[in-house]
Amino acid sequence: xxxxxxxxxxxxxxxxxxxxxxxxxxxxxxxxxxxxxxxxxxxxxxxxxxxxxxxxxxxxxxxxxxxxxxxxxxxxxxxxxxxxxxxxxxxxxxxxxxxxxxxxxxxxxxxxxxxxxxxxxxxxxxxxxxxxxxxxxxxxxxxxxxxxxxxxxxxxxxxxxxxxxxxxxxxxxxxxxxxxxxxxxxxxxxxxxxxxxxxxxxxxxxxxxxxxxxxxxxxxxxxxxxxxxxxxxxxxxxxxxxxxxxxxxxxxxxxxxxxxxxxxxxxxxxxxxxxxxxxxxxxxxxxxxxxxxxxxxxxxxxxxxxxxxxxxxxxxxxxxxxxxxxxxxxxxxxxxxxxxxxxxxxxxxxxxxxxxxxxxxxxxxxxxxxxxxxxxxxxxxxxxxxxxxxxxxxxxxxxxxxxxxxxxx
Amino acid sequence: xxxxxxxxxxxxxxxxxxxxxxxxxxxxxxxxxxxxxxxxxxxxxxxxxxxxxxxxxxxxxxxxxxxxxxxxxxxxxxxxxxxxxxxxxxxxxxxxxxxxxxxxxxxxxxxxxxxxxxxxxxxxxxxxxxxxxxxxxxxxxxxxxxxxxxxxxxxxxxxxxxxxxxxxxxxxxxxxxxxxxxxxxxxxxxxxxxxxxxxxxxxxxxxxxxxxxxxxxxxxxxxxxxxxxxxxxxxxxxxxxxxxxxxxxxxxxxxxxxxxxxxxxxxxxxxxxxxxxxxxxxxxxxxxxxxxxxxxxxxxxxxxx
Numbered sequence: 001x002x003x004x005x006x007x008x009x010x011x012x013x014x015x016x017x018x019x020x021x022x023x024x025x026x027x028x029x030x031x032x033x034x035x036x037x038x039x040x041x042x043x044x045x046x047x048x049x050x051x052x053x054x055x056x057x058x059x060x061x062x063x064x065x066x067x068x069x070x071x072x073x074x075x076x077x078x079x080x081x082x083x084x085x086x087x088x089x090x091x092x093x094x095x096x097x098x099x100x101x102x103x104x105x106x107x108x109x110x111x112x113x114x115x116x117x118x119x120x121x122x123x124x125x126x127x128x129x130x131x132x133x134x135x136x137x138x139x140x141x142x143x144x145x146x147x148x149x150x151x152x153x154x155x156x157x158x159x160x161x162x163x164x165x166x167x168x169x170x171x172x173x174x175x176x177x178x179x180x181x182x183x184x185x186x187x188x189x190x191x192x193x194x195x196x197x198x199x200x201x202x203x204x205x206x207x208x209x210x211x212x213x214x215x216x217x218x219x220x221x222x223x224x225x226x227x228x229x230x231x232x233x234x235x236x237x238x239x240x241x242x243x244x245x246x247x248x249x250x251x252x253x254x255x256x257x258x259x260x261x262x263x264x265x266x267x268x269x270x271x272x273x274x275x276x277x278x279x280x281x282x283x284x285x286x287x288x289x290x291x292x293x294x295x296x297x298x299x300x301x302x303x304x305x306x307x308x309x310x311x312x313x314x315x316x317x318x319x320x321x322x323x324x325x326x327x328x329x330x331x332x333x334x335x336x337x338x339x340x341x342x343x344x345x346x347x348x349x350x351x352x353x354x355x356x357x358x359x360x361x362x363x364x365x366x367x368x369x370x371x372x373x374x375x376x377x378x379x380x381x382x383x384x385x386x387x388x389x390x391x392x393x394x395x396x397x398x399x400x401x402x403x404x405x406x407x408x409x
Numbered sequence: 410x411x412x413x414x415x416x417x418x419x420x421x422x423x424x425x426x427x428x429x430x431x432x433x434x435x436x437x438x439x440x441x442x443x444x445x446x447x448x449x450x451x452x453x454x455x456x457x458x459x460x461x462x463x464x465x466x467x468x469x470x471x472x473x474x475x476x477x478x479x480x481x482x483x484x485x486x487x488x489x490x491x492x493x494x495x496x497x498x499x500x501x502x503x504x505x506x507x508x509x510x511x512x513x514x515x516x517x518x519x520x521x522x523x524x525x526x527x528x529x530x531x532x533x534x535x536x537x538x539x540x541x542x543x544x545x546x547x548x549x550x551x552x553x554x555x556x557x558x559x560x561x562x563x564x565x566x567x568x569x570x571x572x573x574x575x576x577x578x579x580x581x582x583x584x585x586x587x588x589x590x591x592x593x594x595x596x597x598x599x600x601x602x603x604x605x606x607x608x609x610x611x612x613x614x615x616x617x618x619x620x621x622x623x624x625x626x627x628x629x630x631x632x633x634x635x636x637x638x639x640x641x642x643x644x645x646x647x648x649x650x651x652x653x654x655x656x657x658x659x660x661x662x663x664x665x666x667x668x669x670x671x672x673x674x675x676x677x678x679x680x681x682x683x684x685x686x687x688x689x690x691x692x693x694x695x696x697x698x699x700x701x702x703x704x705x706x707x708x709x710x711x712x713x714x
Contacts, residue, residue, distance in 0.1 A: 068677035071465065090680070093465040184661045241550075241572045243658060375464070378679035382485045382663060389574055389662025400484075 023313035025081035027300075028057035028073075030066035031334075035268040039334035046326045052313060057083075074099050079303030081314055087124040087133055087299035089373050094301075100132050101302040106315045107131040110322065117341035118295055118364040125299060133299040134318045136327075137336035140293035140355065141263040141367075142195045145270070146282045149255030150177045161288030162199045165259060166229075169236050172258045181248040181257035182237035182388065186381030188245050189388045192261040193230055194294075194368065199287040201226040203365075210371045215406035219398065227394040227401075234388050252281065261287070267351055268335045283351040285358055293358050296367030297336065376408040452693065459686035467682055476687035486688065489666045492578050496667070497646040499582055500589070504642050505635070507586065508593030513623055515594070516601045526598070530591040537588065541655025544584035545571065574664035577657055581665055584656055589645060593638050600634030601627070636707070647696060668692050 025047070031040045037058070044054040057080055059066035067090065070083050074094060085091050094100050107113070107122075116122040116135060125133040144162065151158045151168075154175035159165040169179035182188065198206050205222035208214040217223065240257070242248050249269040251257035260266065267283070275281050286292050300321055302314040320326060327338040328345065337355050338345060345356055358364075368377060383404065387397045459477075462470045480486050511529060515522050532540065547553045550569040558566040570580035604627055612622040628635070650669035657665040668688060676685030 064678050071680075075466070093680075097466060185658065241661075243660060373464075373680070375675075375679040375681040375684070378674060379483075382483075385660065385662045386484060386488075387662075389660065389664060 022052045023309055024053040024055050025310070025313055025317060026055040026057050027082045027084075027317075028059060028066070028070055028080045029084035029298075030059050030061060030063055031084070032058050032060050033268070035272070035333065035335060039330050042329040042333055043321065043326065046320055046323075046329075047317060050316070050320065052316075074303050079305065081305065081310060082300050082302050082317055084298050085133070085301050086296060087121065087135055087370065089370065091133065091301055092127065095127050095132050099304055101304050101311065101314055102130050102132060103134065103302065103315065103318050104129075104131045106318050110319055112322065115322075115340045115342055117339070118359065118362070120295055120364065120366050120370070121297065121299075121339055124366070124370045133301045134321045135297060135299045135339045136321050137331055137334060138293075138295050138297040138339060138359070139263055139265060139336050140285070140295065141191045142198055142286045142293055143264055143266070143351075144195070144259050144261050144284045144287050145249065145252050145266055146259045146284070147252045147255050147257065148280055148282065150252075150258045153177065153255060158282055159288075161284060162196070163289070165287075166232065166236075169258070177255070178237070178239050178251065178257040179259065180233060180237040180240065181242070181251040181260040182240045183242055183245045183248040184240070184385075184389060185243060185245070186378075186385035188248070188262065189384035190368075190377075190381050191263060192233065193384055195261050195287055196229050196233060197223070197226040198292060198365075199289040200229045203290055203292065207365070209405055210368065211366065213405050213408050215402045218402035218405045223398060223402075224394070227398045230387075231394040231397075237388070264337075264351065264355060265335065267349075271335070277350045283354070285351075285354055286363075291358050292363040292365055293355060294365040294367040296370070297339070373409060376404060379404050455686050456690050456693075459683060459690045461683050463682040463686070465680040465682070472683070476683045477691070479684065480687050480691065485663050485666055486668070486671055488663050489668045489671050492665060493646070493649065493667050495578050496582055496585070496649065497643075499579075500585055500646055501639075501642055503582075503586055504589050504593050505638065507590045508638065509597050509628075511590065511594040512597035512601055515598055526595065529594050532588045533591045535588065537651040538655040540584050540588045541652045541657075544580070544587070545656045548580050548583075571657055572661060574661050577661065577665040581652060581656060585645075585649070585652060588652075589642065593642065596634060596638050596641075597631070600631040603634075604630060643699075647692065 027043075029040060031037060040056070040058070044056060047054040059069055063086060067085065070080070070085070071094070073079060074083075079099070091100060103125075112122055112131070113119070121135040121138065122131065125131050125135060144165070146158050146165070148158055150172065154168075154172050154177060156168050156171055159168055165179075172179045182192065201222040205217050205220070205226075208217040209223070240248065240251070242251065245262055245266070246269050248257070248260050249262060249266045250273075252260045253270060253273045253275060270277070270281055277283065300318070302318060305311055305314065322339065324340065324343045327340055328343055331338045331345070332347060335352070337352065337359060341360065345352070348356065372380070380401070383397065383400055386392060458467050458469075460471060460473060461468060462472045462475070515525060519525070535543075548569070548571045550556065550567075550572070555566060555568045558568070570576040570583075608626060608630070609622070612626060617625070648669055649667050650673065653659060653665055653667050653670055659666045659670055669692070672685045672688045672692065674685075675681050675688060679685075
């Protein structure tokens with residue numbers, strides 16, 4: 001008994017001693033699914049290799065669950081050393097309150113302005129000319145995932161764009177397949193809405209509404225067409241009773257549904273199910289009509305700390321996260337696109353290659369996280385939830401949407 | 410600690426009233442402070458900041474009634490209020506009726522009473538999150554009740570409340586009743602046990618039927634028990650949140666949203682404290698509007714007769 005106690009004590013002392021030499025940084029994030037956890041382990045490995053210690057503070061649940069916890073810890077005077085957030089306007093008030101570390105010197109030393117592609121990612125980290133976050137990956141939402149199995153069963157060719165998909169939907173239905181899988185949650189419906197808008201209303205109209213917040217365009221003819229297309233898509237997804245996005249993706253994987261509009265993270269589900277791009281499923285960026293991608297993603301912020309040793313380590317970590325090797329290993333595991341254009345991603349699969357090509361050609365849009373405040377986002381998602389689940393007419397929805405755009409700040 | 414019980418004869422040199430039972434008052438000071446600072450202070454703070462344009466952080470940027478105007482123009486809030494009204498009325502009535510009926514059945518001196526009591530009370534030991542998940546599975550058409558009944562041979566049987574916007578609130582109600590009636594039953598049973606056996610004998614002598622005795626004699630005698638049950642049910646209804654989150658997530662669409670969920674989501678997900686505070690102030694108002702007439706009836710006027 002006493003020997004056990006003694007060995008435990010010795011063990012504890014040893015751990016404490018070994019940690020004392022290095023700087024321990026607690027990093028909070030909400031990457032908890034299989035692929036995500038594997039990706040964040042790449043960060044931890046790289047950081048531990050420098051002789052420091054990565055204390056993993058994973059918060060289960062999505063960003064919606066984790067963000068309030070993270071923000072209340074920063075506000076409550078118990079800041080972690082680093083934390084994931086989506087870049088954009090989520091952290092703006094924290095920066096204004098002086099709670100986040102200014103990384104401008106690290107960014108200048110690393111030449112981030114030249115290497116970060118697209119540059120809008122760095123702009124989203126910038127407030128009044130100072131840089132406050134490190135972008136680590138790019139996620140885009142304008143993808144449609146098509147099930148080859150479902151189309152073979154119906155004896156149809158796999159469509160090459162949204163219009164072909166809509167045209168084929170009647171035959172799919174006749175073959176007993178649900179044309180469009182849709183998780184009944186506002187944010188997923190909003191993604192579908194955004195993707196269809198870009199494809200149908202066109203880029204100029206989309207930019208006028210989402211970037212310039214022009215409510216007149218939101219009331220205009222292009223958006224009327226877009227809303228009618230969305231109302232049509234709603235009918236295609238009418239029988240889709242699932243809630244979570246991965247359940248909807250699973251319907252595409254198993255061939256119960258023809259397609260799903262979802263971000264590039266859906267690819268992880270296909271990979272886990274060991275499906276092969278091109279033979280089991282296809283992906284069409286921008287729904288095959290307008291090959292552009294938005295550039296949302298994740299970034300790391302570093303709350304201000306009194307301890308100069310920790311502050312130095314925070315800056316070291318910031319530089320590490322964006323270094324080429326870490327970017328490659330992390331993004332391959334995560335299935336997202338890297339934030340720098342100057343690294344070799346040739347091992348990535350077909351869908352990622354398509355995404356990289358679009359990025360290289362400059363087909364980028366700011367993500368809605370960057371364009372809108374969280375408040376406006378939630379109101380739009382509420383409208384989407386209401387629209388997709390009920391019988392609201394396209395015209396009514398368009399009027400409500402235009403009003404939200406007009407009130408957006 | 411012995412609390413000085415005040416001795417009856419020496420009222421002549423009685424000290425100031427404030428210091429009477431000072432030990433007891435000192436002991437309750439922390440609770441008084443908690444009540445004043447945390448509850449009253451917190452409420453006042455929330456109401457005050459509901460008139461500001463606070464976003465992620467509270468700021469004193471006054472905007473008057475803007476937050477309230479926006480709140481009452483929001484479809485989601487209106488839907489939430491309607492849902493709570495439907496759920497509240499039905500839950501109140503059904504919990505009382507079912508709870509009392511079960512208690513009355515157990516009170517008829519049946520066999521295995523304690524076993525039944527345990528079974529009925531058991532759901533209350535579960536958290537709302539567990540209840541919500543369990544009923545989400547039971548009501549799931551793919552592998553829940555519907556598929557079981559179809560497996561028995563009734564092929565056309567359809568029971569899928571959670572996926573229909575018009576019926577989802579009743580799906581929540583079923584889960585809420587399943588969880589809540591056990592406790593009310595126990596309280597009612599305790600009340601019934603407190604009724605003097607002689608009342609029953611007198612009723613039997615007068616030839617009054619069992620049901621009529623319950624309705625006309627026993628229930629009026631159980632007034633305090635009903636008040637307790639009413640308060641418990643009502644507070645459960647107002648704070649309805651976790652059941653919805655676990656069972657439906659507010660869906661399909663917005664059809665099972667409730668006010669408490671609106672408050673939480675606008676405060677933290679939308680990072681719009683002002684809007685969340687305005688909504689929670691409206692929740693407080695609705696409670697006060699119900700509470701004041703009731704408190705007036707209960708405590709005002711004819712008391713101490």
